[in-house]
Amino acid sequence: MRAQQSRVTEGPAQFDRYRRQTILREFGVESQQKLAASRAVIVGVGALGCASADLLARAGVGTLTLVDRDVVELTNLQRQCLFDESDAIERRPKAEAAASRLSRVNSSIRIEPHVLDVTSRTLPRLLREAKPDVLIDGTDNAGTRYLLNDAAVRDTIPFVYGGVIGTRGMQMTILPDASPCLRCVFEEPPAPGTMPTCDTTGVLGAAVAIVAGCQAADAIKVLIGRRDLIKPTLLEFDLWSSERRRIDLSSMCNATARRNCPCCGKHSFEFLDGKHDDDAIKLCGQLAVQIGSTGRECDLDRAAERLREFTPKRVSPSLLRVSLAGERAESSGSLELSLFADGRAIVAGTADPARARGVYAKYVGA
Numbered sequence: 001m002r003a004q005q006s007r008v009t010e011g012p013a014q015f016d017r018y019r020r021q022t023i024l025r026e027f028g029v030e031s032q033q034k035l036a037a038s039r040a041v042i043v044g045v046g047a048l049g050c051a052s053a054d055l056l057a058r059a060g061v062g063t064l065t066l067v068d069r070d071v072v073e074l075t076n077l078q079r080q081c082l083f084d085e086s087d088a089i090e091r092r093p094k095a096e097a098a099a100s101r102l103s104r105v106n107s108s109i110r111i112e113p114h115v116l117d118v119t120s121r122t123l124p125r126l127l128r129e130a131k132p133d134v135l136i137d138g139t140d141n142a143g144t145r146y147l148l149n150d151a152a153v154r155d156t157i158p159f160v161y162g163g164v165i166g167t168r169g170m171q172m173t174i175l176p177d178a179s180p181c182l183r184c185v186f187e188e189p190p191a192p193g194t195m196p197t198c199d200t201t202g203v204l205g206a207a208v209a210i211v212a213g214c215q216a217a218d219a220i221k222v223l224i225g226r227r228d229l230i231k232p233t234l235l236e237f238d239l240w241s242s243e244r245r246r247i248d249l250s251s252m253c254n255a256t257a258r259r260n261c262p263c264c265g266k267h268s269f270e271f272l273d274g275k276h277d278d279d280a281i282k283l284c285g286q287l288a289v290q291i292g293s294t295g296r297e298c299d300l301d302r303a304a305e306r307l308r309e310f311t312p313k314r315v316s317p318s319l320l321r322v323s324l325a326g327e328r329a330e331s332s333g334s335l336e337l338s339l340f341a342d343g344r345a346i347v348a349g350t351a352d353p354a355r356a357r358g359v360y361a362k363y364v365g366a
């Protein structure tokens with residue numbers, strides 16, 4: 001999506017709009033030119049994705065690819081800075097609503113929206129076509145994040161991880177071959193139902209802003225060729241207690257220290273190879289989608305605790321059922337989520353596997 005070129009973006013004055021950036025001692029016109037020739041892919045255009053896309057579009061990244069499977073809802077507006085009430089009323093796809101907004105902010109860059117469920121099947125093609133110089137994490141679930149980590153390490157694409165929950169945030173930038181990857185630090189994703197999600201715990205918008213700011217700054221460093229400025233660190237913030245933590249990962253930078261990492265040490269790309277795919281399938285004759293077991297059991301007690309605001313019903317020791325008020329079903333009423341102890345789930349009220357997968361990620365968190 002490229003808006004009609006406006007006069008402010010033509011001719012030798014094309015970089016005028018960036019003057020407050022180019023006069024930075026750390027930046028300069030040459031860096032601006034590099035940024036204009038660069039490509040960034042942002043996977044997930046929720047809170048973090050919106051904020052980093054906004055910063056990178058305004059900074060002048062030449063091509064921004066925005067990828068999201070979801071639509072805008074009213075509850076997004078508290079923290080997802082590229083959307084407005086009309087987007088929520090129309091339930092516009094997030095990638096398209098964000099691209100539309102950003103093309104009005106900066107008509108001199110290319111913005112490519114993709115309404116896409118990022119899976120082991122769709123990601124390789126997306127990356128082949130987009131050819132990103134940097135990959136930015138705006139996802140809301142561990143499965144997609146580990147998939148991105150696999151792809152980044154395999155294809156040697158710098159990967160800027162970020163995560164926010166409650167009042168806390170984390171950020172880490174992975175330079176494949178030069179710094180530890182996500183699995184060096186968190187070897188396995190959390191089991192389904194054990195981690196809080198934004199939809200069960202909530203999220204403070206200010207925590208989003210600080211993490212997205214760190215992500216965008218590191219992405220810009222990568223894109224202007226200043227990887228030397230990126231420190232191998234895991235940053236942690238708690239905006240409520242005003243605590244900051246910086247975990248130094250420099251001891252994990254050399255290949256020997258990382259040799260036992262399944263991903264960057266042993267090059268076993270199991271997420272990219274589809275070994276953890278949830279295999280969402282529409283159930284025959286029903287308005288429901290089953291999300292197949294990922295091979296990891298679901299702790300139903302903890303899931304029930306996380307979902308308590310929806311008053312879940314423990315149908316049996318192996319089944320928890322909950323009606324998700326606020327998630328409109330395609331027929332009438334709300335979506336209903338059935339969680340099985342073996343890790344399977346059924347989302348009733350939709351026939352769309354991508355939506356079912358999104359709902360599962362939002363409320364169960366895997």
Ligand SMILES: [Zn+2]
Nearest residue numbers: 181184261264
């Ligand atoms: Zn690793």
